[in-house]
Amino acid sequence: MATEQNSVSEKQKGTWERPSTFYNKYTKYALYVIIIGFFAWSFIGTGFDVERILQGYGELTPVIGIAWPPNFEDRFLSLYFQGIYESVGMAFLATIGGVLISIPFAFMGARNIAPRPLYYFARGIFVSTRSFHNLIVGIVFVTAVGTGAFAGILTFMFSTLGYWAKLMAEDIEDIAGNKLDSIRAVGASPLQILIYAVVPQVMPRAVGLTIYRWDSNIRGSIIIGIVGAGGIGLTLINSYRRYEYDVTLAILLIIIAIVLVGEVASAYIRGKVQ
């Protein structure tokens, strides 16, 4: 019976070809050609040049000579401290503020509990907040509220909204719905269901995400000064413009240290929570 239904004749059974992932063979080769073409086009368009790598290496050596040893003189220390203080403070406030404004959006963006119009509204907010890099958002806020750490705080609150609220919304969508039924069945209001059945289920994840966001905001706040939004990034870019490469190196070392501490602290706390 099997041989009757099988369209492959006995003779053809000696050869076998892996079924193509693509529509057919020709589509596959066409795609390969397009990819190679795009690669070549990018290569030409960006002026990629091997010779310049070697040349650049030669230019770099004197820079390293000026940069070493890193400058930790007293008169610069207070400048570094001011910058770090601003960066870390900015990251902290932006994380707290960002998470607070994210909470309602996280609920609104969860398909299983939010009414459809609110859901689409929140999803729209997520997409728009996530479309722009921090530096672009930073430029906008600097233009709006002037230079300084306040613009930086607004920038990271904005990016926390897009990130924290979106991931949280997805976690809320994954919770066990039958548990909501049991709280619904006692006659609880929708808000009580959120507080009593939804929040306890997503709490560990919320804490973990917040810590992760804090960690990532610290890294961002170090660099956001480049567009004038406060923090140590401004000191960094200034030293670079003045060719004070020893100061630049000192700041880079400090940044590495902060990021490391932040990473370790965040890993430790998240380990404790989950």
Next chain:
Amino acid sequence: MLSINNLKKTYSTGDEALKGVSLEISGNEQVAIIGPSGAGKSTLVQCINRLTEPTEGDVYLGDRELTKLNKSELRKARRRIGMIFQEYNLIDRLTVMENTLSGRLGYVSTWDAFRRNFPEEDIKYAYETLDLVGMEEFADDRADELSGGQRQRVGIARALLQRPDILLADEPTSSLDPETSRIVMELLGDIAERENIPILINIHEVHLAEEHVDRIIGLTKGEVVFDGPVEELDEESKDVIYRGEQIPDDAADMAHSQATVGSDVTDDMTERTDA
């Protein structure tokens, strides 16, 4: 007390889970709904407090027509309908006490619920109830630290905290071993008697039903095919309810019957949408 008239439920998938069910439960009757997988047992129970919205027909509790209530009226009505679930449906990360007190949520403000600020008499009653179900010493343990049987006791305590006019139980023993199942059924019976309220249990283990309730309702393919006192449930009526399928009597039999009856794919599908 509870009166169901011509209740129909058709799921959006086209499955007709209930095809016009009518029944009445009065006073302090203890009633079990039995029937094969996919008969609509779960749907029937969930249509009473409208966790599942019925398509047609009406449900009266006392002289209140549950099927006519708007959202806030329904919430008020649900406060007096205790429900016990197959998977217990406790909130894992909350304590036994918080889970028990959640039975009072319909009576406290959202702010008080947030702060876990329940009236003194509720807390007293929660301790009494936990004592009654043998869980008082676990009040401060988290629900996810408990065994299945212990969780179901807390589930029962939560329903009792509602001071319900009726108890609904949706497969309360399906996730439990035979010994624990027996204990939970006994507890449910004792409580219904003590509170003098009717109880409607959807259950697939026929022998458990026979041992613990007064009246049996047999449901097959969304229709009531038997309704009478437990003494009248003879082999013939069981045949009608189960249509020749092996009657699932305990866990081992259950596994066996699923192996032999497994060919009935559509029934399996309906059960999944039910749950």
